[in-house]
Amino acid sequence: MFQVQYASHAEARLAPQVARARGLLSTSSVGLKVLAGLLCAGACLAQQYELGGAFGYGVYTDGSVISPGGTATTGIRNRFATGVVFCENLFEHVSGEMRYLYHDGDPFLSTGTVRGNIQGQSHAFNYDVLFQARGRQSRLRPYFAVGVGAKYYVTTGPAPVPQPMPKIAGLVATNQWRALATVGAGAKYRLTDHILMRVDFRDYITPFPTHLIVPAANGTDKGIFHQFTPLFGVSYLF
Numbered sequence: 001m002f003q004v005q006y007a008s009h010a011e012a013r014l015a016p017q018v019a020r021a022r023g024l025l026s027t028s029s030v031g032l033k034v035l036a037g038l039l040c041a042g043a044c045l046a047q048q049y050e051l052g053g054a055f056g057y058g059v060y061t062d063g064s065v066i067s068p069g070g071t072a073t074t075g076i077r078n079r080f081a082t083g084v085v086f087c088e089n090l091f092e093h094v095s096g097e098m099r100y101l102y103h104d105g106d107p108f109l110s111t112g113t114v115r116g117n118i119q120g121q122s123h124a125f126n127y128d129v130l131f132q133a134r135g136r137q138s139r140l141r142p143y144f145a146v147g148v149g150a151k152y153y154v155t156t157g158p159a160p161v162p163q164p165m166p167k168i169a170g171l172v173a174t175n176q177w178r179a180l181a182t183v184g185a186g187a188k189y190r191l192t193d194h195i196l197m198r199v200d201f202r203d204y205i206t207p208f209p210t211h212l213i214v215p216a217a218n219g220t221d222k223g224i225f226h227q228f229t230p231l232f233g234v235s236y237l238f
Helices: 002-046
Strands: 049-060 063-067 070-076 079-088 094-103 107-111 114-117 120-132 140-155 169-171 176-190 195-206 213-215 220-222 225-237
Touching: 049 070, 049 195, 063 213, 070 225, 079 225, 094 140, 094 225, 107 169, 120 176, 140 195, 176 225, 213 220
Parallel strands: none
Antiparallel strands: 049 079, 049 225, 063 070, 063 220, 070 107, 079 094, 094 120, 107 114, 120 140, 140 176, 169 213, 176 195, 195 225
16 A cells, blocks of 8 residues: 555656656657758758750741842751750749850851852850749749840851852851840759759840841841750759
């Protein structure tokens, strides 16, 4: 009887301490969970930058040259394109990208059955602002993009001799910088914590490269060059 009463008194004395210990354990468990969540969120938010590459195909709209000798279609041949991108996630739904794109396309002139071209390529340098439809934690992030920059049209071969249509326009072996505007859309999909896949569609818009395709006397050029470029890329997040 005495042992039972003593045990009961001992349990009564220890009950508050046991309750406090359980409370501390419960608080610690919640604290650890909150800390783990914060660390995970911090790790995700720390992935502020993206560096990657892309490959695609550039399709140009044609311009024209009108002169007393006739009218010719002119433009840049459609060819492959490849580039690199560096992105900074500035805000939850806004990012900034520095982009470089190489396009392997020849300037050309064409009228009826007469055609001529000169070997060439272009190098586009631009900064785009991306407006993301979803936040950073989403795996899939569609976006709309707009940007500005410069495009360097380069000839890599000699001018054709003879010129294909000298009374309308000439192809000149030279280089020219043109102002560049870009507009487009795309989506990014995060495969792992550090790897994402992206698809892009960009329109690279420049004025007519008048130093490479030169109208004949009293001739004039017409058209804005649009380079429609679908791209597929892979990037590293850090």
